[in-house]
Amino acid sequence: MATINDIPDVILSNIFASISDTRTRNSLSLVSRKFMLLDRATRVSLTLRGNARDLFMIPTCFRSVTDLDLSFLSPWGHSLLSSPLSDTDPQLLAHRLRIAFPAVTSLTVYARSPLTIEILVQQWPGLKRVKLVRWHQRLASWPIGEDFVCLLEQCENLNWLDLSTFYYWTEDLPPVLQACPKVSASLVHLNLLTTSFAEGFKSQEIKEITTACPNLKNFLVACNFDPRYIGFVGDETLLAVANNCPKLTLLHLADTSLLTDVRGDPDNEGFTSEDAMVTKGTLVEFFSGLPLLQELVLDVGRNVRDTSMALEMLNSKCKALRVLKLGQFHGICLANESQLDGVALCSGLEELSIKNCGDLTDMGLIAIGRGCSNLSRFEVQGCKRITEKGLRTMACLLRNTLVKVKISCCKNLDAAASLRSVEPIRDRIQWLHIDCVWNGWEEIGNSEQVGLSFWHSQVEEPSSSFSLMGSEFDHEMRRKKRKYSSDVSDGYILENNGFWCKKWDRLQYLSLWIGVGELLTPLRAAGLLNCPNLEEIRIKVEGDCRGRSKPSERAFGLSSLALYPRLSKMQLDCSETIGYALTAPSGQMDLSLWERFFLNGIGELRLSELDYWPPQDRDVNHRSLSLPAAGLLAECLELRKLFIHGTAHEHFMMFLLKIPNLRDVQLREDYYPAPENDMSTEMRAGSCSRFEAALNRRPILD
Numbered sequence: 001m002a003t004i005n006d007i008p009d010v011i012l013s014n015i016f017a018s019i020s021d022t023r024t025r026n027s028l029s030l031v032s033r034k035f036m037l038l039d040r041a042t043r044v045s046l047t048l049r050g051n052a053r054d055l056f057m058i059p060t061c062f063r064s065v066t067d068l069d070l071s072f073l074s075p076w077g078h079s080l081l082s083s084p085l086s087d088t089d090p091q092l093l094a095h096r097l098r099i100a101f102p103a104v105t106s107l108t109v110y111a112r113s114p115l116t117i118e119i120l121v122q123q124w125p126g127l128k129r130v131k132l133v134r135w136h137q138r139l140a141s142w143p144i145g146e147d148f149v150c151l152l153e154q155c156e157n158l159n160w161l162d163l164s165t166f167y168y169w170t171e172d173l174p175p176v177l178q179a180c181p182k183v184s185a186s187l188v189h190l191n192l193l194t195t196s197f198a199e200g201f202k203s204q205e206i207k208e209i210t211t212a213c214p215n216l217k218n219f220l221v222a223c224n225f226d227p228r229y230i231g232f233v234g235d236e237t238l239l240a241v242a243n244n245c246p247k248l249t250l251l252h253l254a255d256t257s258l259l260t261d262v263r264g265d266p267d268n269e270g271f272t273s274e275d276a277m278v279t280k281g282t283l284v285e286f287f288s289g290l291p292l293l294q295e296l297v298l299d300v301g302r303n304v305r306d307t308s309m310a311l312e313m314l315n316s317k318c319k320a321l322r323v324l325k326l327g328q329f330h331g332i333c334l335a336n337e338s339q340l341d342g343v344a345l346c347s348g349l350e351e352l353s354i355k356n357c358g359d360l361t362d363m364g365l366i367a368i369g370r371g372c373s374n375l376s377r378f379e380v381q382g383c384k385r386i387t388e389k390g391l392r393t394m395a396c397l398l399r400n401t402l403v404k405v406k407i408s409c410c411k412n413l414d415a416a417a418s419l420r421s422v423e424p425i426r427d428r429i430q431w432l433h434i435d436c437v438w439n440g441w442e443e444i445g446n447s448e449q450v451g452l453s454f455w456h457s458q459v460e461e462p463s464s465s466f467s468l469m470g471s472e473f474d475h476e477m478r479r480k481k482r483k484y485s486s487d488v489s490d491g492y493i494l495e496n497n498g499f500w501c502k503k504w505d506r507l508q509y510l511s512l513w514i515g516v517g518e519l520l521t522p523l524r525a526a527g528l529l530n531c532p533n534l535e536e537i538r539i540k541v542e543g544d545c546r547g548r549s550k551p552s553e554r555a556f557g558l559s560s561l562a563l564y565p566r567l568s569k570m571q572l573d574c575s576e577t578i579g580y581a582l583t584a585p586s587g588q589m590d591l592s593l594w595e596r597f598f599l600n601g602i603g604e605l606r607l608s609e610l611d612y613w614p615p616q617d618r619d620v621n622h623r624s625l626s627l628p629a630a631g632l633l634a635e636c637l638e639l640r641k642l643f644i645h646g647t648a649h650e651h652f653m654m655f656l657l658k659i660p661n662l663r664d665v666q667l668r669e670d671y672y673p674a675p676e677n678d679m680s681t682e683m684r685a686g687s688c689s690r691f692e693a694a695l696n697r698r699p700i701l702d
Helices: 009-017 022-029 033-042 090-100 114-123 146-154 170-179 181-186 203-212 235-244 280-288 308-317 362-371 388-397 415-421 441-446 452-458 464-469 471-486 522-526 558-563 591-599 627-633 650-658 685-697
Strands: 045-047 067-069 106-110 129-134 160-166 189-192 218-223 250-255 295-304 323-329 351-355 377-381 404-408 431-435 492-494 500-502 509-515 536-544 569-578 609-613 641-644 664-667
Touching: 009 033, 022 033, 090 114, 106 114, 114 146, 146 170, 170 181, 170 203, 181 203, 203 218, 203 235, 235 250, 235 280, 280 308, 362 388, 388 415, 415 431, 415 522, 522 558, 569 591, 591 627, 609 627, 627 650, 650 664, 650 685, 664 685
Parallel strands: 045 067, 067 106, 106 129, 129 160, 160 189, 189 218, 218 250, 250 295, 295 323, 323 351, 351 377, 377 404, 404 431, 431 509, 509 536, 536 569, 569 609, 609 641, 641 664
Antiparallel strands: 492 500
């Protein structure tokens, strides 16, 4: 009987080469020695971990690697080629890397100083793709463009540049691009969506960049649409982008004030006090100049009014468009009659995100559901006039395709209403974000003990206000109601207490926003009780702890997530939780006590991977793991990977050695501005190395 080992090596190598998922390849390499050698010979992408000073640990068996990531080497954030713990010649380390990986054409590196870039590009002058990472500040003593001069001068084949997580000055880049016209003209991907910018690129700088790079296909840039600022982006800039780069397939223009993932004001009706200097006539001309667009993001942050007609032209001028994200656009779908208009005419869309649209109504959502019948992902944020009924009807219309939904900061859609609105796709949805707003959570708590008749009451006939859509739409809704009513038992399971509960069969990823001081425990009562395939959850806690009284409960409620049997990955983001890092005023809690509140019960979860962002004190730029947090994290006995996005004391980190199979731990100060010099009691390069050495000395059972 033939086995997989009888397959010729040439065919087996092609099979291995077609597998891109890192974890799948790792698993295959453990099957046999033959599989291990095939994996090494065919692997083209590799991320290096470990300490940069350990030259003898550099692997030399991955000769086919073309995509190399050096940005996660330890100590994280320290200069790669000038380790404070070693007298190793930077040129020697770079040379050893080139010998180990001779075929590299794509490089990601944490470049604390221009010297790192200069030395590395000498080793791989044939680089085609480069991503630079730096959260530390740029020194004022460096000449303008110092970070980019050697990169563009020596890498003549460069066609892909990502600076989205690299801190620099906006005036650094345009002169270098203009001085290197050959390389600039060859660029097809340029990501300047840098989150650490205060004001972003000015209008003139964007014109200079697009003029120097006429062959761009992907262009992402942070800018400022506020007309009160000098160099704001308006009609003239949009037309310049379209005229200078007509080959664009991906364009992302975002106001810098919107790059941080902070929830907006729930009482804001969606309109800002200022209008952007972007007119509907310019939008029509802008869309006409970019016929190849496949993905468009315009997150303006200032009112763009009466856009329905322009978006209709978007459908006819950009026929390949599949992804559309609009921020602060109003009048995107009027839905006055049964005839479709505005964005609802973009029938080819597969992903649509609508943010802060002040006049979007339920009728608009239904029109979008009718017209954009191929949507697989829909996001709505900050739209105050939509309700559960409109979103639920839209979900009914998109039942065959919609699998990813985000509902955030919508006044009429709290947690329970959001979950009810996606019930028509509950058996299909794979990715979901909601805000944990518990309006009347006592009533919600009773809703988990509801009979099957409760579900029937939610599937209503369209109200008379929806009859404008015509008899054909009404017939379709009645047909869907009959279908859901006949199949309802497939989506519900009978609990031991005799009540029906809702089952989310395919939900794999859940994202939650929750205000500081609120509890997570009502989530179960709101409707997310049975999620048998939920593997990953992201929780963002946001708010100001200062001035708040002590919570009435001991724990935030992480232990309530233990009811999800396959949950193994968590991202707990408290980075936007503000408090007192040092001594708090009388009657208030400092951040260490808040961390105890947030993390209490996390040991009851069977997590294998955890990313944790500690809360911060902005006044002293302090994000550090506290003693209670370290002790509670040490109770996660099944953790394999732990990444703390902040700093920590060395003796606090030693608590983590109690986790038996923990094998990958790192402190990452990936926020701006990252501390230039750690405090004497915080983790320094020597502290990181001692902890990693202690971690690596332990035997790991598997």
